[in-house]
Amino acid sequence: MKKIWILARMTFREAIRRRIVLTGLVLGVLFLIVYSAGFRMIYHEVTYEASLGETTALDMVAVRELTNFLLLAGLYAVAFLSVAMGALLSADTLAGEINSGTIQTIVTKPLRRSDVVLGKWLAFAWLLGLYLVLMAGGVVLSVYLQSGYLARNLPTGLALIYLESLLVMTFALACSSAMPALATGGTVFGMYGMAFIGGWIEQIGALLNNNTAVQVGIVTSLLFPTEAVWRRASFEMQSALSEILGSSPFVTVSVPNMVMMGYAVVYLVVMLAIAVRVFRNRDL
Amino acid sequence: MTAAAIETELLRKEFGKFAAVKGLTLQVAQGEVFGFLGPNGAGKTTFIKMLLGLVTPTSGRAALLGAPIGDRETLGRVGFLPEHFRFQDWLTAAEFLGYHGELLGMERQALRRRIDELLERVGLAPFRSRQLRTYSKGMLQRIGLAQALLNYPALVFLDEPTSGLDPVGRRLVRDIIRELRDEGTCVFLNSHLLSEIEVTCDRVAFIRHGEVVRLLELSSLNMDHPVLTIRASGLTAEIAAELERWGRDIHLEGRKLTITLNDEAAVPEITRCLVARGADIFEITPARMSLEEIFIETIGKDGGL
Numbered sequence: 001m002k003k004i005w006i007l008a009r010m011t012f013r014e015a016i017r018r019r020i021v022l023t024g025l026v027l028g029v030l031f032l033i034v035y036s037a038g039f040r041m042i043y044h045e046v047t048y049e050a051s052l053g054e055t056t057a058l059d060m061v062a063v064r065e066l067t068n069f070l071l072l073a074g075l076y077a078v079a080f081l082s083v084a085m086g087a088l089l090s091a092d093t094l095a096g097e098i099n100s101g102t103i104q105t106i107v108t109k110p111l112r113r114s115d116v117v118l119g120k121w122l123a124f125a126w127l128l129g130l131y132l133v134l135m136a137g138g139v140v141l142s143v144y145l146q147s148g149y150l151a152r153n154l155p156t157g158l159a160l161i162y163l164e165s166l167l168v169m170t171f172a173l174a175c176s177s178a179m180p181a182l183a184t185g186g187t188v189f190g191m192y193g194m195a196f197i198g199g200w201i202e203q204i205g206a207l208l209n210n211n212t213a214v215q216v217g218i219v220t221s222l223l224f225p226t227e228a229v230w231r232r233a234s235f236e237m238q239s240a241l242s243e244i245l246g247s248s249p250f251v252t253v254s255v256p257n258m259v260m261m262g263y264a265v266v267y268l269v270v271m272l273a274i275a276v277r278v279f280r281n282r283d284l
Numbered sequence: 285m286t287a288a289a290i291e292t293e294l295l296r297k298e299f300g301k302f303a304a305v306k307g308l309t310l311q312v313a314q315g316e317v318f319g320f321l322g323p324n325g326a327g328k329t330t331f332i333k334m335l336l337g338l339v340t341p342t343s344g345r346a347a348l349l350g351a352p353i354g355d356r357e358t359l360g361r362v363g364f365l366p367e368h369f370r371f372q373d374w375l376t377a378a379e380f381l382g383y384h385g386e387l388l389g390m391e392r393q394a395l396r397r398r399i400d401e402l403l404e405r406v407g408l409a410p411f412r413s414r415q416l417r418t419y420s421k422g423m424l425q426r427i428g429l430a431q432a433l434l435n436y437p438a439l440v441f442l443d444e445p446t447s448g449l450d451p452v453g454r455r456l457v458r459d460i461i462r463e464l465r466d467e468g469t470c471v472f473l474n475s476h477l478l479s480e481i482e483v484t485c486d487r488v489a490f491i492r493h494g495e496v497v498r499l500l501e502l503s504s505l506n507m508d509h510p511v512l513t514i515r516a517s518g519l520t521a522e523i524a525a526e527l528e529r530w531g532r533d534i535h536l537e538g539r540k541l542t543i544t545l546n547d548e549a550a551v552p553e554i555t556r557c558l559v560a561r562g563a564d565i566f567e568i569t570p571a572r573m574s575l576e577e578i579f580i581e582t583i584g585k586d587g588g589l
Contacts, residue, residue: 006386010372017374100370105431108336109387110360283339 003111007119008126015089015127024085024131031081032138035074036146042070043147061241067149068239074139075237079161079230082132086169087188089124092181094173094279099180103284114276121173121272128165136161153236160233163264164226168192170268171224174275177282191224199227206254214254221256225264228256287350289314289439289470290335295344297330297494304330306494307344312487314349314438317461317471319481319502321575322491323583328474329367331491332441336364349438360388363437365428367444367474373417377408377427380416381434388435395434402430407456421448429457439470446477458484478575488575490582498582502575510548514541515567516558523561530554545570 015021046066050059094117097103107113136158144150151157168188175184202217204210221228235255290312297305305327312318322328333339335346337354351358371380378399385395403409406426416424425448432440442461446454454477461484464471475481481488482502490498512531517539524536530550531543545551551570558565 002389003387006383010383014372014374101366101368102370102372104338104366104369105364105371105384105428106387108338108359108362108364109384110356110358110389111387112356281340284333 003115004119004122007106007111007116008122011093011120011123012126015123020089021127025134028081028131028135028138031077031135032142035077035139036142039070039074039143040146043067064149065239065241067143067147068151068237071139071143071149071151072234072237074143075136075157075161076230076234078132078135078139079164079233081135082128082161082165083168083192083226085131086124086128086165087172087185087192089127090120090169090172090176091184091188092176093120093124094176094275095179095181095184098282098284107284113280117173117177117272117276117279121170121275124169124173125166128169129162132158132162132165151237152240157233157237160229160236160261163261163268164229164233167224167226167229167264167268167271170271170275174271174278177275177279192226195220195224195227199231202254203231217254221260222263225260225267228260229264232256232261286314287347288312289316290318290346290348290472292331292335292346293344295331295334295346296342297327297334297339298342303342304494305334305341308491308494308496310489310496312470312472314470315465315468316487317465317485318473319485319488320472320474320491321478321481321488321579326491327494328491329443330494332443332472332474336362336441360435361438363432363435363440365432365440365442365445367447369424369428371416371424371428371431373419374415376413376415377403377419378412380427381430384431385434390435398434398436402433405460406430422450422453425449426453426456429460433460433464437469439472440464441472441474443474444476445473446475446480454480478579482575490579492583500578509544509546510570510572512543512545512551512554513567513569513571514543514554514558514565515539516541516563516565518561518563519558520561523558523563526557526561527554539566 043066046063050063094103097106103116106116140150140154140158171191172184172188175187179187198217198220200217201213202221205213205217232255288311290310292308292310294307294309295305296303296307308327308331320328320331330339334341335348335353337359341353346353348355348358349361372383375383381399381402382395385399390398400409403412406429408423408426408430411419411423416427419427425445429442429445432442442457445457449457458480461471461473465486471484473481473485485502488500488502489496490500509531519536519539519541521536524534524541527534527541527543530547530553531545533542533544535542548570551568555565555568558568
């Protein structure tokens with residue numbers, strides 16, 4: 001247990017020393033500035049128009065809907081960035097250290113090989129958590145400060161976005177224990193893209209009442225549950241009204257149920273176990 | 285009785301259809317400095333990797349310091365300098381050693397003292413706060429060596445420890461190996477530099493195509509037909525013929541004569557004989573057959589390809 005902690009600390013330190021954290025922070029702040037400015041312009045425009053005539057209850061609803069839409073759009077971007085961050089963090093970690101031979105003086109110390117994998121996982125999970133707190137927190141805070149709007153079920157929604165990024169990071173770690181970094185990157189983004197398209201096929205299928213299309217979406221979610229987790233997150237945070245209307249790209253029509261969320265957690269644990277197992281049995 | 289430092293029995297590793305190590309049986313005693321020689325691709329590094337648990341053997345048995353390979357506790361008493369290594373180059377030298385010491389489970393105070401001592405020993409004390417990325421190849425080799433010695437190991441594996449080192453660095457490695465021997469540490473040395481092996485090792489194994497083809501006590505090398513080089517004036521063919529009593533392969537070229545002796549003990553007699561025949565001796569040097577010659581003889585000129 002102590003060795004896992006030492007390895008996690010060193011991985012964390014590496015991320016800081018190699019300016020991965022700094023790059024993430026700078027780009028993150030840049031993103032937040034652009035997002036806040038964009039939100040400000042759009043929000044002012046609509047509230048100004050709404051205030052021209054007599055403000056009706058309908059105007060109020062429209063403004064709230066739009067705010068919710070913009071918030072979810074921001075969080076969608078944050079979720080994607082966290083996914084990319086998760087993939088980049090772990091794609092090269094084991095593969096790279098095996099390739100360079102750095103790993104040889106580590107695993108010949110009195111420790112378990114699983115300690116190495118778990119230590120890295122812990123450090124990356126911690127980094128992703130920090131990143132998400134900064135980015136998602138920034139988006140939510142920016143919207144709240146400018147409009148006073150808070151989405152419902154925020155903690156659940158954000159926790160699910162965190163789960164999504166952890167899924168990708170863990171999957172990449174499992175790939176990285178067996179494959180070179182580039183192959184890992186390709187596989188991860190390929191799976192992510194497949195899940196993304198599958199999710200849309202499911203959504204459109206649900207709108208058209210096409211059951212087969214919905215099944216396709218469910219199968220892709222089973223193969224790679226990221227998109228399903230995102231859709232559940234957006235479902236949790238979307239406004240009650242849009243849930244009824246189902247009319248924007250961030251509104252979820254075919255809602256992945258809690259069984260699917262449970263599956264996602266199991267998927268993550270299994271991926272971590274695979275990473276440990278493959279790395280343990282591998283010739284280095 | 286203390287267990288052998290290294291003991292293997294028919295240790296074998298196949299990569300697909302290719303057997304990198306074919307049933308290697310070897311015993312290395314504690315405190316011994318052992319040289320592992322062989323051409324490129326003979327399976328030397330794979331053998332070391334199996335002993336350290338980096339590579340799983342296909343078959344066979346092996347033990348380090350009396351414990352079967354893969355035993356975690358034992359690895360705490362073993363040091364390792366890999367051949368092609370790259371270290372965490374974003375760390376400073378002191379941080380790097382600290383990290384590896386922590387992984388070895390060393391106690392903080394003792395670790396700090398040990399790091400100071402080792403940095404001093406390998407000549408890197410002035411550079412302790414510099415990141416390893418700024419180090420030269422030779423400096424990295426030195427810090428790698430320090431890393432292998434952190435835990436006062438009972439057994440150290442050095443895979444090509446002098447590669448990339450200048451003569452001063454090579455001398456340093458040689459001295460450190462001698463110190464280790466004096467402290468009773470077993471050193472398992474894998475090197476191409478036969479001259480290094482020759483001056484540091486007690487015993488060597490020649491490896492070819494994944495098998496031990498010859499084991500040799502280096503101290504016995506002196507007794508085994510040393511070559512005597514004589515530089516003297518007044519050497520004649522008659523004198524050369526007379527020396528045949530003590531050896532063979534006599535070559536006379538002007539003032540220089542070489543002869544392969546049957547026994548080193550003949551040197552004083554030869555000297556007396558030469559003086560009696562009126563030769564003026566400037567140099568008389570018995571040298572054992574160089575390890576390089578033995579290597580070529582054992583492995584073959586094709587380098588075991």
